[in-house]
Amino acid sequence: MADHNGGQSGSTDAGTAVEPSVPRTVSSGTAVVVQDGIPNPGHQPHRLRVTDLDPKKEKEASRRVSGLFFLSLIGSVAAVVFYFVFPIDPSNLASVRINTLSLGVAISLGLLGIGIGAVHWAKALMSDAEITEERHGTRGSDATRAKAVDVFTLGNKESGFGRRALIRNSLFAALAVTPIPAVVLFRDLAPAEEPGELLRHTMWDKGVRLTRDPSGTPIKASDVTYGSAFHVIPDGLNEEEDRLEQKAKASVLLMRLRPEDLIEPDEKKDWSYQGIVAYSKICTHVGCPVALYEQQTHNLLCPCHQSQFDVSDQAKVIFGPASRPLPQLPIAIDDEGYLVAQSDFHEPVGPSFWEREL
Amino acid sequence: MSTATETPVTTTEPSTTSTAYGPFASPTRGARFTGAAANYIDERTSISGLVKEVGRKIFPDHWSFMLGEVALYSFVAILLSGTFLTFFFQPSMVPVHYEGSYVPLKGIEMSAAYASSLDISFDIRGGLLMRQVHHWAALLFVASIGLHMLRIYFTGAFRKPREINWIIGFVLFILAMAEGFTGYSLPDDLLSGNGLRIIDGMVKAIPIFGVWVSYLLFGGEFPGTDVVSRFYTLHILLLPAILVAALGVHLLLLVINKHTQFAGPGKTNGNVVGVPVMPVFAAKAGGFFFIVFGVIMLIAATFTINPIWNYGPYDPSPVSAGTQPDWYIGFADGALRLVPPHLEFLVFGDYTLSMNILLPLLVLPLFLGLVAFYPFIEAWITGDKREHHILDRPRNTPVRTAIGVAGVVFYAVLWASASSDLIATHFKLSIEGVIHGLQALFFLGPIIAYIVTKRICFGLQKKDREIALHGFESGRIVRLPGGEYIEVHQPLSDAERWRLTSYTDYEPLMIRPNSNGKITATQRLRAGFSRWFFEDRILPVSKGEIEASHHGDDH
Numbered sequence: 082m083a084d085h086n087g088g089q090s091g092s093t094d095a096g097t098a099v100e101p102s103v104p105r106t107v108s109s110g111t112a113v114v115v116q117d118g119i120p121n122p123g124h125q126p127h128r129l130r131v132t133d134l135d136p137k138k139e140k141e142a143s144r145r146v147s148g149l150f151f152l153s154l155i156g157s158v159a160a161v162v163f164y165f166v167f168p169i170d171p172s173n174l175a176s177v178r179i180n181t182l183s184l185g186v187a188i189s190l191g192l193l194g195i196g197i198g199a200v201h202w203a204k205a206l207m208s209d210a211e212i213t214e215e216r217h218g219t220r221g222s223d224a225t226r227a228k229a230v231d232v233f234t235l236g237n238k239e240s241g242f243g244r245r246a247l248i249r250n251s252l253f254a255a256l257a258v259t260p261i262p263a264v265v266l267f268r269d270l271a272p273a274e275e276p277g278e279l280l281r282h283t284m285w286d287k288g289v290r291l292t293r294d295p296s297g298t299p300i301k302a303s304d305v306t307y308g309s310a311f312h313v314i315p316d317g318l319n320e321e322e323d324r325l326e327q328k329a330k331a332s333v334l335l336m337r338l339r340p341e342d343l344i345e346p347d348e349k350k351d352w353s354y355q356g357i358v359a360y361s362k363i364c365t366h367v368g369c370p371v372a373l374y375e376q377q378t379h380n381l382l383c384p385c386h387q388s389q390f391d392v393s394d395q396a397k398v399i400f401g402p403a404s405r406p407l408p409q410l411p412i413a414i415d416d417e418g419y420l421v422a423q424s425d426f427h428e429p430v431g432p433s434f435w436e437r438e439l
Numbered sequence: 440m441s442t443a444t445e446t447p448v449t450t451t452e453p454s455t456t457s458t459a460y461g462p463f464a465s466p467t468r469g470a471r472f473t474g475a476a477a478n479y480i481d482e483r484t485s486i487s488g489l490v491k492e493v494g495r496k497i498f499p500d501h502w503s504f505m506l507g508e509v510a511l512y513s514f515v516a517i518l519l520s521g522t523f524l525t526f527f528f529q530p531s532m533v534p535v536h537y538e539g540s541y542v543p544l545k546g547i548e549m550s551a552a553y554a555s556s557l558d559i560s561f562d563i564r565g566g567l568l569m570r571q572v573h574h575w576a577a578l579l580f581v582a583s584i585g586l587h588m589l590r591i592y593f594t595g596a597f598r599k600p601r602e603i604n605w606i607i608g609f610v611l612f613i614l615a616m617a618e619g620f621t622g623y624s625l626p627d628d629l630l631s632g633n634g635l636r637i638i639d640g641m642v643k644a645i646p647i648f649g650v651w652v653s654y655l656l657f658g659g660e661f662p663g664t665d666v667v668s669r670f671y672t673l674h675i676l677l678l679p680a681i682l683v684a685a686l687g688v689h690l691l692l693l694v695i696n697k698h699t700q701f702a703g704p705g706k707t708n709g710n711v712v713g714v715p716v717m718p719v720f721a722a723k724a725g726g727f728f729f730i731v732f733g734v735i736m737l738i739a740a741t742f743t744i745n746p747i748w749n750y751g752p753y754d755p756s757p758v759s760a761g762t763q764p765d766w767y768i769g770f771a772d773g774a775l776r777l778v779p780p781h782l783e784f785l786v787f788g789d790y791t792l793s794m795n796i797l798l799p800l801l802v803l804p805l806f807l808g809l810v811a812f813y814p815f816i817e818a819w820i821t822g823d824k825r826e827h828h829i830l831d832r833p834r835n836t837p838v839r840t841a842i843g844v845a846g847v848v849f850y851a852v853l854w855a856s857a858s859s860d861l862i863a864t865h866f867k868l869s870i871e872g873v874i875h876g877l878q879a880l881f882f883l884g885p886i887i888a889y890i891v892t893k894r895i896c897f898g899l900q901k902k903d904r905e906i907a908l909h910g911f912e913s914g915r916i917v918r919l920p921g922g923e924y925i926e927v928h929q930p931l932s933d934a935e936r937w938r939l940t941s942y943t944d945y946e947p948l949m950i951r952p953n954s955n956g957k958i959t960a961t962q963r964l965r966a967g968f969s970r971w972f973f974e975d976r977i978l979p980v981s982k983g984e985i986e987a988s989h990h991g992d993d994h
Contacts, residue, residue, distance in 0.1 A: 110822025111969060113944040117981040121941070122933035124705030124712075164564055171540035177561055181568045185740020188568075192733030199726025207719045214497040214711045216697055216828060219600040267655065270665075276654035294756050312756060326660040329636075329755035362756065367640025367775065367796065368661075369633055370758045384760045385637060386776045387860055387870050400871055402775060402795045404783030432640035433796075434650045438789040 124213070132205045142205040146198045153194025160187035277436045280429045283315075283331040285410060290316035291335060291359065291420040299419045300335065305357050310374040311335040313359065315422070330430055332362040332370060333410050335420070336392055338379055344394045352411035357420065359410040360396045363431040364388060366403035381407070405433065498720045499700035499713035503590045508724060509583035512731035513576045514686070520573040521622075521675065527563055529555040530671030532627065532664040541748050549627075549752030552667045556626035556747055571739035577622060578744075579735060581615045581767040588612060588810075592843050595831035596699045597814040599824065604692040607685050609811045614682045616767050621674040623765055626745075627667050632753030634764055635666060637772070644796035662753065701830045702941045704934035708828050761861055766854075773856030774799035777878050806849065813842075820968045821945055834903070835942040837896035838972045844892040845885035852880045893975075900977040903939045907931065907980045908988040940980045945973045 132139040163183040170176040221229070237243050290299045294312040297319045305311065313333040321327050340356040352358070360381070364371045369385035379393040388401030396407035408430050411423035429437055481487045498504075531551040537544050539554065540561040559566035588608060591597055597605040624631045639661045642653040658665030697711050706712045714720050750759075764772050775796065782794040809816075817839065818824075833840040855862065856877045863870040910928035918924050931939075948969035952958050 107826075108822060108824045110824065111945045111948050111973065112821065112823050112825075113946050115944070115979070115981070117983050119937065119940050119980065119982050119985065121707060122704045122937050125934050169540070169562060169564055171562070174541075174561075177567060180564055181571070182740050184565050185568045185572075185736055189733045189736035189740060192729045192736055196726045196729030196731075196733055199722050200730065201726075203719050203722035203726065207722060209714070209719070211712050212495075212497055212715055213705070214697075216709050216711055219696060219826060270655040270658055270669075271651075272659050276650045276660070279660055280650065295754070314756070323660075325662050325753070325755060329661055332756040364640075367637045367644075369636060369640075370756050372756075372758050373760060382870075384758050384762055384860070385633065386772075387874065388780075398780045401780060401874075402778040402782075404781050404793065404795055432643050433783055433791045433793040434643040435646050435648075435790055435792075436650065437791045438785060 124211070127210055130205065130209065139206065142201065146202045146206070149194045149198030149201065151194075153191050153198065156187050156190025156192075156194055160184055160191060163187050277434075277439075280330075280431070280434065280437075283425055283430060284318060284321070284327050285315055285331060285333075285422045285425045287422065287424050288415065289422045290415070291333065291412065291422065292316045292318075294332065295319070301418050302354055302357060302414050302420055303418065305335060305337045305420075307337050307339060307356070308376040309337060310376070312362070312372075329368075330363065333359050334362045334371065334374065334381065335359045335412075336374060336376075336379075338393055342379065342393045346395070349395070349409065349411075351413075352409055352423070354412055354414060354420065357412065358392065359412045359420075359422075360390075360392065360407040361410065361426060361430040362407075364403060365398075365405040365407060365430075366401070366432065368432045371407065493694065494717045495715040496694070497697075497711045497713045497715055499698050499706075499711060501701060503594070504698065505727065506583055506587040506590050508727055509731055510580060510587055511686070511690075512728040513580040513583060513735060514682075515728065516576040516732045516735050517573060517580060518679075520569045520576060523569045524559065524573055525675060527555060527559045527566060528552070528625070528671075530625065530668045532662075532667050544748065544751065547752065550667065552625060552627040553747070553752045556628070560748060568736075568739055571742075571744050572735055573622075574744045575738050575742075576735045577619050578766060579731075581612075581619055584608075584612050584615055585767075589843070589847070592813070593831075593833040593840060594699070594701075595827065595836060595839065598827040599818065600696055600826050601692070601699075602814040602818070604689060604696065605814050606811060607689045607692070609807075611682065611685050611689060613807070614678055614685065618674060618678050618682065619765055619767055621670040621678065623745075623768075624670050625667055625674060626747045627753050628747040629750040629753055629757065629759075630745075630747075630762055632662060632755075633758055633762060634768075635662065636755065637775075641775075641796050641800065644793040644800070646790070646792060646797075662755065697828070699828050699830050701832070702938060704937050706829065708826070711828070761864070763857060763861070769857035770850055770853040771799065771803060773853040773859070773877075774803055776856045776859055776874065777853070777881055779878070806846070810846070816968075817972075820948075820965060820972055822948070822965075823943075823945075827943075829941075831942060834896045834899040837893045837900070837975070840896050841889045841893040845889040848884045848888040849881075852877060852884050856881075897975070897977060904977060904980055907936050907939045908984060936980075936985075942979055944976065944979050945969075946976075947973045 132142050163180075167176065167180045167183045169180050220226075242249055291311075291313045292299050292315070294314045297314065297316070299316060300311060300313070311334070313335045314328060315331050315333075318324060318327055318331060335357065337355075337357045340353075343353065343356060343358065345353065362370050362372065364383045364385065366383065366386055366388050369383050371381045371383045371388070371390065373382040373384055374380075374392075375382065379391060380399070381390040381392055381396065382388075383390075383401065383403070386402050388403035389399050390396040390403070390407050391399050396409065398404060398406060408426045408428050410426055412420055413423050415421045477487075529551045533551045534548050535551050535554050537547050537549055537554050537557065539545075539558050541557055544557065556570075559570055561567070591605065591608070620634070624635055639653050639657065642656065643649045645652060653661065656666065656669070657663040658669070698713070700706050700711060700713070703712070714723075751757075763769070778795045778798055780795075782798065784792045784794065786792045831839075833843075856874075859873045859877060860870060862868065863873045910930040913927045913929040915927045916924055917927055948966045950958055950962055950966045953962070
């Protein structure tokens, strides 16, 4: 190793020297150039393994490796056997588990046997002598670079790319514009209507009954006891073609508080009915359903990002990332005593968007 | 092979080297067949040149180098299991009534995507296993990429000439997360639907275009009937194609640049010391692929992941408490949770600006941008244009290491925030308290981590210096004839000392006027950064100091 190290040690100080075959000097920036560094001690003597020294151990290792490969064989065959021996029985859910477990364990035995065997082979039996390979600077040699420059110069000369400015610039312009049709083609990813308008309307309208989610049975005011909360959808939603899109806007939570607990501004005094209030269930943050109602504190909690809304005070935000109160659905009762909407929401429900207040 | 030189040591083992160079020593039938086959292929592909070039290429060995391998091999597991799944999955949101084996959901209306995911889980032998292999491998894929990036960062393996490969690796990291999210959304279950709902809400907050972007993404109003098939195309075609291409370039550059190595005796910046591809590295790496795949398979066989049958089909109304995204999306979800209330404003009259969503949407790209461009920032500060193939030990670059740990803590705080509700319920804390605590940690955590890490690095460097100069403490107390007690220090071998003492040392930049006699603002900025990085430093041990210390120890 002395011969190898001899050529290197002068330039190995602090392990930062540039590859010596590049004669060019490269700035080392603010790196300190070491004058008094410790010399690289060079390669250390190779240490033999127990399998190199003891033929018995070598034989054992070799048996272990082939044993592992045989184990893999057993695993792979077992996997095929298990596939047929442990089928899925539709009437027995446990069969799914047994199928998954037996197949998976057998296949992993097939894989691990090969893997551990091969690594063991490499570590115990293959040569573990370290070999040194010289690096060359990543940069091409000066001659190569000169040739490359020639290629471009020649290409430029023969095509007139640099000289014929009109051709070149018109090509650039054409190339820049060609992708635009590809972008325009994607317009029909969405239907023609203006999306902003769709977000302003829900299925709620004057006289639409409040019904239970998901059964769709109407709710009488007398069913709503103090402290209870109902998950509500508009009547007829389940029959809609675009059921989920409508539900994503029209879901409502219905709660009854003691009327004296409710703080209501004058213009919304008649939006509730005997302490029964209805608020949009779609969070004004990013639109998760605000599904958790805490009846003691009258707080609604969004399970996604923990925004909290105070139902007793117009569903205002009291904690969390949401900004706006949940929109309130004005309700009343119809002739049969069922709860109905007085109108649609008076503002867009769900997450904020740029044109929301227009 | 002309570029590889055997170390003279190997000549002590004639048995191993002679077989390596004499494959056709005896013309057995097998050897004749191999020779003929090789000849047939080479005469049509000139592949012998490639074999000669890379067959004995040297790969250095260190346990941390396997993290990238884990990423690569888990990606192969993803490709294999994912291909199986495509044969059974129906990427369609057409409503169907479920008629499969899972009784609790029988007769319920759901999308074909969800129904076929249930069929894969309950009616196809090995289907659940493959689904779980796919999901576990995906989790491992992103995790191993993250750890691989940390290894690259903390050892300085991103320095010249590997900056471009760092960027490609970063792109792979982003692609992996995009693959994860699109794949997570495909089964169209309640949990993934809520994830999409959150994306929809975030997209809508984008000024001016938000509503349109959401509208085009979902093919109309959320949830629409298109998003699963569109995500499917992204998930199995577009993103994997880009990912495979980027991965190919990543590995090609790895071969061109040759692998980095830690400082060690005989290892220099101008060489690479390790084992050759044929046979040792090939056996180890090939074997390791099977180990990674086998472990994923074992986990998939024994641990349930994403039990979609428990969640039910997507419906915009119900949601269960304690819902969480897959781990790698957690930092983004956590960022949404930490925003304080009422950060929404009206601008230009009546336009809504939702800073509660835009703030995370700005902070996260800023953080990721810093990660992506760090190599260029550091290169600008040091001004070092040399190639660096010897890895740094993290302690020897205290400020870089401290910045890295601060970044890890920043990420970890956001990540923990995605579980704020679970932290509150498990530790019986109030959700408000947990959020306020995490908000404080968001600012303080990285600062504290930075200071502590920097100090620890200096401490370790001082210890290294002490050991390099005076040797290990042996624990042997000796009484001198004069009655004095001393502890005997065990001297270090040259090789051990070399490991401790060989590192690059930078000094702060001195501001100097340029050719016009002016000191530019960029120069001042660079000097400021340089002071920040290199003002406090521990010098590497010099030869003179070692000699002096030996002299001192002699008495």
